[in-house]
Amino acid sequence: MSEFHDDYPHYETMYNHDEAHGKKARRTLWNVFWIMLAITIFELIIGSMAPGHGWTGALWLKVLFIGLTVVKAAAIVLWFMHLGHEVKFFKYIILLPYITFILYAVFIILVEGVYSGYPRNVTRVDQIFIDQQKELKSGHHGGGDAHATEAAHSEEHH
Amino acid sequence: MAHVAEFDAKAAWDGGQSPFRVSYGKMMMWFFLVSDALTFGGLLVSYGFIRHKYAEVWPKAENVFTHFPFIEQHLPLAYVGLMTFILIMSSVTMVLAVEAGHRMDRRGVTVWMFWTIVGGAMFVGSQAWEWYHFIVGTHVGGPEGHGGAWRNVWDQAVNNGAGGYVKQVYHGATMAVNEYGVPQFANYFFFITGFHGFHVFSGVIINLTIFLNVLKGTYEKRGHYEMIEKVGLYWHFVDLVWVFVFTFFYLL
Numbered sequence: 124m125s126e127f128h129d130d131y132p133h134y135e136t137m138y139n140h141d142e143a144h145g146k147k148a149r150r151t152l153w154n155v156f157w158i159m160l161a162i163t164i165f166e167l168i169i170g171s172m173a174p175g176h177g178w179t180g181a182l183w184l185k186v187l188f189i190g191l192t193v194v195k196a197a198a199i200v201l202w203f204m205h206l207g208h209e210v211k212f213f214k215y216i217i218l219l220p221y222i223t224f225i226l227y228a229v230f231i232i233l234v235e236g237v238y239s240g241y242p243r244n245v246t247r248v249d250q251i252f253i254d255q256q257k258e259l260k261s262g263h264h265g266g267g268d269a270h271a272t273e274a275a276h277s278e279e280h281h
Numbered sequence: 282m283a284h285v286a287e288f289d290a291k292a293a294w295d296g297g298q299s300p301f302r303v304s305y306g307k308m309m310m311w312f313f314l315v316s317d318a319l320t321f322g323g324l325l326v327s328y329g330f331i332r333h334k335y336a337e338v339w340p341k342a343e344n345v346f347t348h349f350p351f352i353e354q355h356l357p358l359a360y361v362g363l364m365t366f367i368l369i370m371s372s373v374t375m376v377l378a379v380e381a382g383h384r385m386d387r388r389g390v391t392v393w394m395f396w397t398i399v400g401g402a403m404f405v406g407s408q409a410w411e412w413y414h415f416i417v418g419t420h421v422g423g424p425e426g427h428g429g430a431w432r433n434v435w436d437q438a439v440n441n442g443a444g445g446y447v448k449q450v451y452h453g454a455t456m457a458v459n460e461y462g463v464p465q466f467a468n469y470f471f472f473i474t475g476f477h478g479f480h481v482f483s484g485v486i487i488n489l490t491i492f493l494n495v496l497k498g499t500y501e502k503r504g505h506y507e508m509i510e511k512v513g514l515y516w517h518f519v520d521l522v523w524v525f526v527f528t529f530f531y532l533l
Binding site: 131132133134135136137138139140141142145148149152153156159160163164166167169170171172185188189191192195196199200202203204205209210211212213216217220221224225228229231232233235236237239249252253257 | 288290293297298299300301302303304307308311315318319322323326327329330332333334335337338342343357358359362365366369372373375376377379380381383384385463464504505507510513514517518520521524525527528531532533
């Protein structure tokens, strides 16, 4: 520790610990990992079978996914990044400004995102995309082969 | 040197010590991560806005990301699941390196840092593979695929030789058009996963640098392994962002 020549506290070494404490810390970390893995596997199973209609496209499922994501994020920040072990004031300095901004941003997309989807707020270019996509979707359900549909489309130009 | 119990939060503001009880470097890493998280937050919020706007015609991830290396079958989300597992795993090896550093265990730090770098490199490679398949697209392409897109192509033969636009089946994805759905889908996919992938790439380079310092014994001489903790913060942040990208791009 030859680097330190003042009586300022040595924060760099403050979290150093012995083997006994390390063992406990490692057990906690592995537990956090298993929980995160279980959440991810659960999300993947539900996510991969979700065709997006019925209960698999329901709002509560989306809210559940976002909730589980926030749980995973909290686990990473509090245990892996050790924010849970920091001084309370430092925790707030990091989390509060961020959470405030993001909550505001989420509020504003929910409001404006819905608003911009109203028919009178959709631009002409937007409408072209939307019509095109809908047309393709209905064509797909019809089951016609690509060339037939293509021919039909080029006829429109004659 | 153990856990300092006698920390008086009020007296800490009188000077002579850090009221946050962290070193300058670690605090600044945290501040940087908050700003970087705001950047990613902004990107994801803007993605959410556009997705709301085109909600009816937004493609479903289960229909787009169905490839898996060496397996011809249709395996929705399996590969991205593997990528997520690799990144979470490398986050665990990183935190174990930090823990080993707290015990001044040089060998432990070396081993765990090594596996972290391997995991990071695997993730970057997986993302390249994912991008490749996204860009090349499916055999079916366009409208017969999963929602699909037409491309307007100038054709001299149309309109009695005067030329005109005809619609063609499109395979794969570019910034302008993609076979999966509205162009914004590919735009946001490229931008956000690309920005995240670049962070992972930088993280691997940073980890590699610190790993070489560990091998050289820099931190042994310094008397503490706090540098591992600082790069660890960055690495966990990359994992943290992926957790959100994974949810918003692949699950919802």
